[in-house]
Amino acid sequence: MEMQTEKKKVLLSIRDEKQYFPVKKTGFREEQKYVKANDGISLDIYEGETLGLVGESGCGKSTFGRTILQLYPQTDGEILYEKDGKMMNLKEQPAETMRGLRRELQLIFQDPYSSLNPRMTAGQIIGEGLTSHGLYKKGDPALREYVLEVMKKCGLDNYMFSRYPHQFSGGQRQRIGIARSLALKPRFVVCDEAVSALDVSIQSQILNLLLDLKEEAHLTYLFITHDLSVVKYISDRIGVMYLGNLVELAPTEGLFERTLHPYTKALLSAIPTTDVNAGKRDRILLEGDIPSPVSPPSGCKFHTRCYQCQEKCKKDVPMLEDKGNGHLVACHYPLES
Numbered sequence: 029m030e031m032q033t034e035k036k037k038v039l040l041s042i043r044d045e046k047q048y049f050p051v052k053k054t055g056f057r058e059e060q061k062y063v064k065a066n067d068g069i070s071l072d073i074y075e076g077e078t079l080g081l082v083g084e085s086g087c088g089k090s091t092f093g094r095t096i097l098q099l100y101p102q103t104d105g106e107i108l109y110e111k112d113g114k115m116m117n118l119k120e121q122p123a124e125t126m127r128g129l130r131r132e133l134q135l136i137f138q139d140p141y142s143s144l145n146p147r148m149t150a151g152q153i154i155g156e157g158l159t160s161h162g163l164y165k166k167g168d169p170a171l172r173e174y175v176l177e178v179m180k181k182c183g184l185d186n187y188m189f190s191r192y193p194h195q196f197s198g199g200q201r202q203r204i205g206i207a208r209s210l211a212l213k214p215r216f217v218v219c220d221e222a223v224s225a226l227d228v229s230i231q232s233q234i235l236n237l238l239l240d241l242k243e244e245a246h247l248t249y250l251f252i253t254h255d256l257s258v259v260k261y262i263s264d265r266i267g268v269m270y271l272g273n274l275v276e277l278a279p280t281e282g283l284f285e286r287t288l289h290p291y292t293k294a295l296l297s298a299i300p301t302t303d304v305n306a307g308k309r310d311r312i313l314l315e316g317d318i319p320s321p322v323s324p325p326s327g328c329k330f331h332t333r334c335y336q337c338q339e340k341c342k343k344d345v346p347m348l349e350d351k352g353n354g355h356l357v358a359c360h361y362p363l364e365s
């Protein structure tokens with residue numbers, strides 16, 4: 029049991045992170061425009077937690093996960109990673125240091141099929157990272173033994189070692205993707221829509237596998253999904269994104285019981301439920317399309333779709349503020365405070 033008084037250790041401290049992608053120019057002399065996929069995100073990720081990240085497609089979730097892992101040259105801000113008691117700024121690390129850190133910082137993809145080499149067997153796929161990071165030599169019998177052990181933990185039988193990706197089901201391929209990442213004994217794993225492509229019954233198997241592996245290896249997850257029921261099930265805390273920004277961040281229960289942001293309220297109202305009281309819950313339908321991240325609205329970016337927008341919202345950018353109990357919101361007129 030974790031002591032109530034125990035202070036949570038920050039594993040990653042993200043400060044004003046920005047990730048802009050240049051838009052291809054269509055004409056001569058046209059000014060360079062950017063997709064502001066992440067536009068100033070700040071948050072801490074605690075060691076051992078599962079932080080869920082939700083928001084509609086295109087709001088910048090995947091970009092955020094990948095930028096933390098330094099898979100893009102970072103546009104601005106800092107990603108500080110705790111290592112041996114010190115916070116290291118990832119973008120300033122030399123390539124050599126970063127190569128070593130990549131083992132600790134892993135990504136589990138959305139679509140395992142496209143990310144698994146069709147010409148390699150499951151055993152080779154899972155073993156590849158282990159040899160490239162110099163943890164084992166190719167052909168070492170201990171490598172085979174270790175890969176089989178990891179496969180077993182991930183629910184893959186011995187005989188599957190020599191099979192190719194196309195011989196597996198979607199759920200099994202996702203297990204291979206998980207085994208490949210977790211074989212490296214990472215500290216931090218970004219799970220990007222890791223169960224979204226799977227049938228509901230398989231989804232819960234894979235979610236439970238991820239939770240078991242996390243407990244066993246003391247992992248920290250950033251769990252990205254557009255599916256709120258998945259994120260509710262798996263997360264300790266949830267961050268809600270809209271158009272490149274974090275609009276609300278709270279412990280899972282707090283987010284559902286005391287929703288503060290009008291956008292979060294609308295998202296939550298759309299979850300299908302078997303609750304008998306469901307009929308009493310009003311569904312909030314957001315009007316209009318998501319604005320372009322190239323030229324987002326002024327002030328609060330959500331103001332063009334907000335059902336309680338006021339003048340101030342059109343002009344002033346709301347800051348993410350702590351409203352107590354670790355519940356943060358970026359809204360001039362939060363719902364219940």
Ligand SMILES: Nc1ncnc2c1ncn2[C@@H]1O[C@H](COP(=O)(O)OP(=O)(O)O)[C@@H](O)[C@H]1O
Pocket residue numbers: 049050063064065083084085086087088089090091092321
């Ligand atoms: N590599 C890229 N190059 C250019 N634009 C990108 C790239 N990756 C994402 N984007 C754009 O950034 C925005 C956020 O995308 P993404 O992070 O994939 O959102 P999400 O994962 O929430 O669906 C989208 O407008 C998307 O088109």
Ligand SMILES: [Mg+2]
Pocket residue numbers: 089090091221
């Ligand atoms: Mg995505």
